[in-house]
Amino acid sequence: MNIRDDMRQTGYSKEDEYFHKKDKELLERMRAAANERKQRLEQEHKGETFWMKCPKCGSELREEVLHEVVRIDACGDCGGQFFDQGELDLLLKSRVSAALRGGQ
DSSP: OOHHHHHHHHHHHHHHHHHHHHHHHHHHHHHHHHHHHHHHHHHHHTTSTTTTBOTTTOOBEEEEEETTTEEEEEETTTOOEEOOTTHHHHHHHHHHHHHHTTOO
16 A cells, blocks of 8 residues: 555545534534424423324324434324424434445
């Protein structure tokens, strides 16, 4: 291996590391914003009859962690899974980042 090949290989790994770090920071900011929105909505609607009810069957919703990335609302009766604003974007961004890193 000559110096040129070594620099090319090192450069790509540093570039990959840089973008991995930037993606991780973006995902953390998106996750924090989604959690903040969810907490704000919970405070605004906590006592209302529709809050945390399944729109399909009316059963109670519970929060589940999906792919260790995002907390979604899930119905234990009908199996429905519901995303709050920004949660689907967060999930898709994390999946794309993982695919670009080779499934890490």
